[in-house]
Structures are given as C-alpha cells and as structure tokens.
Amino acid sequence: MYNYFAFCYDDLTENVEYEVRSDYISDFFNEFGVGKNASVLDLACGTGTMSLLMKNKGYTVTGIDSSTEMLSFADSKANGTITFLKAEMQNFRLSAPADACMCNLDSINHLQSIRDVENTFKCVFESLSENGIFVFDVNTVYKHNNILADNTFVFDRENYFLSWDNELMDNNRIRIMLDIFMFNGTNYDRYSETFIETAYSIRELSSALSPYFDILGIYDDVSLNEPSDTSERLYFVCKRK
Secondary structure, three states: OOOOOHHHHHHHOHHHOHHHHHHHHHHHHHHOOOOOOOEEEEEOOOOOHHHHHHHHOOOEEEEEEOOHHHHHHHHHHHOOOOEEEEOEOOEOOOOOOEEEEEEOOOHHHHOOOHHHHHHHHHHHHHHEEEEEEEEEEEEOHHHHHHHHOOOEEEEEOOOEEEEEEEEEOOOOEEEEEEEEEEEOOOOEEEEEEEEEEEOOOHHHHHHHHOOOEEEEEEEEOOOOOOOOOOOOEEEEEEEEO
16 A cells, blocks of 8 residues: 555645644644653654654654555655654554654544554554653544545646545445556556545544543644534544553
8 A cells, every 4th residue: 555656645745734733743742741852653654754844843753654665755855864664553563662652644544444443552552651642633534425425536747647536435434546647758657556544433533542542632623623523634632541
C-alpha cells in the first residue's frame, strides 16, 4: 500500500496545512506537560513532513510507517536527523518509551477492523512513558458516507496523471482505487493501487482506547469545538493511564 502513490503523495497533500496541524498538536503537547525537548513518535509517518516539522520545533522524533517507499522519501527529507522504522501500526515496539505520540491524516482509518485499532492503541500505550500524550485524527462516518462516498477525483499534473475512484462499501468502509500514469520522458507508465479506509464511531474508538488511555478531549478538525453531526475529521487527545 502507498508504494507508487508515495511518488505523488506530497504534491497531492499540499492543501492539508501541515504547519497549522503541527502547531495544533504541539499546543496540546505543551498543555499537558510534553516539553519541546521531549521524544515524539510519529506513527504512520508517511513521507515525514510532520516528523520534520516537529523535529524543527525541538522534539526528538521517531517515525514509523509500513511503506518502504514512503520511508525513503521521509529519510531523504530529514537527511539523517530523524530515526525512521518500518513497522505496522498494530504491531510495533520501541526500544525506549516516547513522551508523546501523534498519528495524522486519517491513518487510523487504514486499519481494517476494530481489533486492529485496539492492537494499535495497545502498542502506543506500551511505547509511551507514564502520563504520555497521544494525539490522533480520524475521518468520520459522515465524511465516508457523504463526502467521499462514490466520488471520483482527477489530478492532472506536469509529470503524472492520477485517477482517484472511491467506492462506498458496507460498514462505513471506502475502497479507494488509484490509477497513476507517470511520465517517463517519452510516454506514460501506468501503476495501480487499491486500499480500504474504515470509519469508526466515537463510541467505538472510545471503547478501544479505554483500557489504555484517558480521553482529554475530542475536537472538530483543528479547533477546540465539539464534534457535530457533520464533522469530517476529529482529533482525539489522550493521556496514557
């Protein structure tokens, strides 16, 4: 997953306001006692943009992702200043506990079952120091059913053309089918990837967190507002039990 997509991921996510999100998460870390010299785990770090922003704020960052290609881009950006590890979210272990963990851009939605979610939260719990802070975001059931749904998106760039086709499945799942046409200097090579995102309710996520974390707050996207029926992305701020 995210093998060929890694080559155009940064270009397609320019509008997600990484700096705003890194400030938002850092504010929670500061509020709950995670200082600027603390160690931070960036879970499902992708191409490392958030890892690098947090490193530039003074944190010692470790990034974990399951995609070799994503990690290759991340390591190139960081130029050896960040440790990156290849591992699955639901099955990893750190050699030393971190003070905080963040998991961004609906990475939790890539987990295929609530059991995988529970295993991920358990791994985060075991990887954090006492009273460690865990901040993550998720796409909502509303977004899956009403925004992503069965829509198709097309991106026409100088060096590639991408068709993004969503298929609404059962149980709040979206199948995402990507066709990427990469220009090789003469013509285009086609690459295809398919993955599934699953939306979980607040109740499901809260129940999965309960053995390991106290929930300090659940907020509408990059705000301190309470979730609404039309919230598309939620942030969970949690403290290790």
